[in-house]
Amino acid sequence: MTGLAQLQRQFQAGLMAGDLAGLTHAVRRPGGLAVHCYTARAVLVEALADNFPKTLHWLGGDDFTRLALDYIAISPSSSWTLADYGDDFPDYLRRQLPDDREVAELAALDWALRCAFGAADPQPAHWAEAPGIDWDGLRLKLAPGASLLAFASNADAIWAAVPDLPITPVATPGRVLVWRDGPEPRFRRLHGAEGDLLAAMAAGQRFGPACDACGADSLEIGGWLQNWLNAGLVVPRG
Numbered sequence: 001m002t003g004l005a006q007l008q009r010q011f012q013a014g015l016m017a018g019d020l021a022g023l024t025h026a027v028r029r030p031g032g033l034a035v036h037c038y039t040a041r042a043v044l045v046e047a048l049a050d051n052f053p054k055t056l057h058w059l060g061g062d063d064f065t066r067l068a069l070d071y072i073a074i075s076p077s078s079s080w081t082l083a084d085y086g087d088d089f090p091d092y093l094r095r096q097l098p099d100d101r102e103v104a105e106l107a108a109l110d111w112a113l114r115c116a117f118g119a120a121d122p123q124p125a126h127w128a129e130a131p132g133i134d135w136d137g138l139r140l141k142l143a144p145g146a147s148l149l150a151f152a153s154n155a156d157a158i159w160a161a162v163p164d165l166p167i168t169p170v171a172t173p174g175r176v177l178v179w180r181d182g183p184e185p186r187f188r189r190l191h192g193a194e195g196d197l198l199a200a201m202a203a204g205q206r207f208g209p210a211c212d213a214c215g216a217d218s219l220e221i222g223g224w225l226q227n228w229l230n231a232g233l234v235v236p237r238g
Contacts, residue, residue, distance in 0.1 A: 044072045047082035048089060052110040055093075057163040059103065067096060083118070087111065102169040105155035106162075109187065112147045112178040116185035119145020122232030136208030139237040140201045146179040146233050148195075148202055156189055175199060179233050192216075194224050201234065 045068045049056050056064045071092050077085045090111060094104035122143060142148065154172040161167045175195035178187045190198065193216040200210035211221050228234045 041069060041072055043082070044077060044085065045069065047077075047085045051083070051086045051114055052089060052107050054110050054159050054162050055103065055107045058106055058158065058166070067093065070096075100169070102153040102155045102158055105149070105151050105153055106159055108149050109155060109159050109176065109178070112149060113185040113187065115147070116145045116178050116180040119180055122180055125229035125232060125235075127236060128229050136206065138207045139204060140207060140234045141204075141237050142202050143179075143232055143235050146177070148199055149176045149178065151176055156187060179231060181231065193220070197221065197224065198228075204237070
């Protein structure tokens with residue numbers, strides 16, 4: 001590693017950790033380091049607050065900022081846009097707050113909704129109208145921008161209630177589907193077999209065996225599939 005590359009890495013690490021004292025000998029005007037350090041970290045905290053608004057409301061400003069600064073110290077931005085910053089923030093919160101699962105799940109929902117908002121427009125499922133489709137052997141996947149989140153808590157209900165009517169977190173295992181409906185991102189909790197079937201397909205299982213395993217009757221499955229197709233939620237795997 002060249003001297004310049006090493007200095008750049010040390011500078012970035014110190015900047016994100018909020019400590020550039022060890023580099024004062026290498027810069028011409030060390031007095032400005034503290035200002036630069038504060039500004040850079042403040043910008044990233046603001047980006048996380050913008051990308052995870054309901055998580056911010058739930059945690060409160062002080063706790064959110066503390067966690068955000070700790071995250072910034074180990075996860076500097078690597079994208080040209082701060083709109084992409086924080087993709088692994090939910091996983092970080094899950095590790096830091098293992099007894100408060102709703103926090104990481106709120107963050108996961110914040111991020112999934114943001115990704116859905118920025119995704120391409122959902123496309124009509126004209127592919128499903130083609131004759132001769134082998135539905136039994138067909139493998140489907142979620143369309144770009146759609147996601148299926150596994151929750152241990154009622155984080156989806158908390159998300160909908162914050163900040164006006166905060167509710168108590170409780171253990172509520174289940175799956176939450178996130179998708180884009182026209183210009184708006186939306187989510188809903190899936191119950192029972194519908195969630196099992198969609199999760200199986202998202203994992204790459206063939207449609208026929210996944211339908212058999214989910215335990216629902218053909219009428220129910222047909223209704224779910226029609227809704228998914230109408231919303232542009234599923235597409236064939238390449």
